[in-house]
Amino acid sequence: MGVIEIEVEPLPCTWCKRLLEQRRWWAPKRFCSPWHRVKYRVMQALGFVADILT
Ligand SMILES: [Zn+2]
Numbered sequence: 001m002g003v004i005e006i007e008v009e010p011l012p013c014t015w016c017k018r019l020l021e022q023r024r025w026w027a028p029k030r031f032c033s034p035w036h037r038v039k040y041r042v043m044q045a046l047g048f049v050a051d052i053l054t
Helices: 034-053
Strands: none
Touching: none
């Protein structure tokens, strides 16, 4: 009998692929910094616009 331990696999940052240690399995980190999240969003938006224009 003991505390249930949940092992969480490190996930790579979606932007720079750096491995991130996951401390909260209920809210996995996908970006190593908020700035990378912004960059990712911007690139997604640009891709969306390029899709419309081409
Ligand atoms: Zn990153």
